[in-house]
Amino acid sequence: READEWIANSWVMVDGEIIDTLGTRINPDAEIIISSYAHEVQSESVTIILHKPVGYVSGQAEDDYEPAIVLVHPDNEWLDDPNINPQHRKEFQRRFLTGLAPAGRLDIDSTGMLVLTQDGRVARHLIGEDSTVEKEYLVRVEGELSDADMQRLNFGLSLDGEKLKPAKVSWQNEDQLRFVLREGKKRQIRRMCEMVGLHVVGLKRVRIGSVNLGKLPPGQWRYLRHDERF
Numbered sequence: 001r002e003a004d005e006w007i008a009n010s011w012v013m014v015d016g017e018i019i020d021t022l023g024t025r026i027n028p029d030a031e032i033i034i035s036s037y038a039h040e041v042q043s044e045s046v047t048i049i050l051h052k053p054v055g056y057v058s059g060q061a062e063d064d065y066e067p068a069i070v071l072v073h074p075d076n077e078w079l080d081d082p083n084i085n086p087q088h089r090k091e092f093q094r095r096f097l098t099g100l101a102p103a104g105r106l107d108i109d110s111t112g113m114l115v116l117t118q119d120g121r122v123a124r125h126l127i128g129e130d131s132t133v134e135k136e137y138l139v140r141v142e143g144e145l146s147d148a149d150m151q152r153l154n155f156g157l158s159l160d161g162e163k164l165k166p167a168k169v170s171w172q173n174e175d176q177l178r179f180v181l182r183e184g185k186k187r188q189i190r191r192m193c194e195m196v197g198l199h200v201v202g203l204k205r206v207r208i209g210s211v212n213l214g215k216l217p218p219g220q221w222r223y224l225r226h227d228e229r230f
Contacts, residue, residue: 002120011035045118046096047224048072051216052114058105068114069100071219078220090223103127104208107187112137112205113213125230126208133209133230137179138172139189140202149196157192159185164192
């Protein structure tokens with residue numbers, strides 16, 4: 001999407017000629033120059049951390065459920081973030097919603113950290129095919145879990161005919177497990193728990209990479225800070 005925008009705005013030059021037609025074929029050894037305007041726009045792209053409540057879908061609206069992006073408006077911005085200097089607060093602009101898309105999914109009946117970004121680099125880092133970024137979840141469960149099944153949760157289960165990558169699963173307290181995953185198959189944690197006889201009664205994502213949900217209240221959002229990296 002970013003490349004298409006750059007081409008449409010005449011910010012791409014190939015062998016000294018501005019290219020403004022999408023899909024133009026060029027030689028593999030052609031000299032490609034990107035205008036400084038494209039770099040400026042990219043540096044202005046925003047990434048937003050949202051605490052998604054239960055009842056909202058991550059992406060497009062479905063089955064009469066609203067997408068989480070409807071929560072991204074000035075009334076829901078978290079203004080009590082202790083890590084932000086009020087003098088440096090970014091003023092919300094409608095253009096921040098253009099091209100803003102979830103970088104990953106969080107099920108409708110799950111809550112916690114959802115990342116929405118305009119920056120294709122962030123999206124690729126989090127959900128690209130070769131992404132290895134950790135995602136941490138707190139999962140309340142019902143049922144008994146043997147030591148052998150705990151080992152299977154950590155490594156030994158398959159979903160959709162594919163062996164899952166090693167996970168880090170441990171008890172957080174007597175009825176809550178901590179999951180750390182490096183992949184995100186559809187409803188993966190719930191399905192993993194079902195395979196070892198556990199029923200999930202609550203699921204919350206609390207961390208992606210080195211960025212934590214922290215005290216961000218449900219239904220509110222904040223900007224990714226300049227000092228934060230996933």
